[in-house]
Amino acid sequence: MDKKAIPTLLFFVLITIFSCKKSSNVLDRDSAVxxxxxxxxMHDFGSVNQGDKVGTEFEFTNSGNVDLIITDAVGSCGCTVPEFPKNAIKPGxxxxxxxxxxxTNRSGIQNKxxxxxxxxxxGTEILNIKANVIPRIGIAQ
Structure with missing residues (x-):
């Protein structure tokens, strides 16, 4: 074998080894769920008066074997605002x-x-709320 070919061959062997190592890291990351x-x-607030601000808490348990990390929580509109724990939730x-x-500015059945x-x-979880918003008398809709 040519002495100039040995470094090239060694280069390709190292690339192959490190490529395999990266794919095993992907598997480790994917298993951390x-x-x-x-x-x-689902929470139903029932009937509320227009302009009322009402809230609820959705309780959960981390039922897996690794820390639960919530990265985001987004309401379907600006009238629905979630607040979630920023710290990791341990298993159990x-x-x-x-x-x-x-x-405010809503009326009738609202599903958010x-x-x-x-x-x-x-990867994602969906929570739902419902309310029947009773319009204020004398206010145009």
């Missing part, structure tokens, strides 16, 4: 997501959602 079990995923521990609904992004098996 957990599950969130909610006591409820509980947490809650607070959701505030502002009924909150999308949670976390290191769960599904």
């Amino acid at each position: 957990t599950d969130m079990n909610f006591s409820e995923k 521990e509980n947490g809650s997501i607070k959701v505030l609904f502002n009924s 959602s909150v999308t949670i992004t976390a290191n769960t098996t599904k």
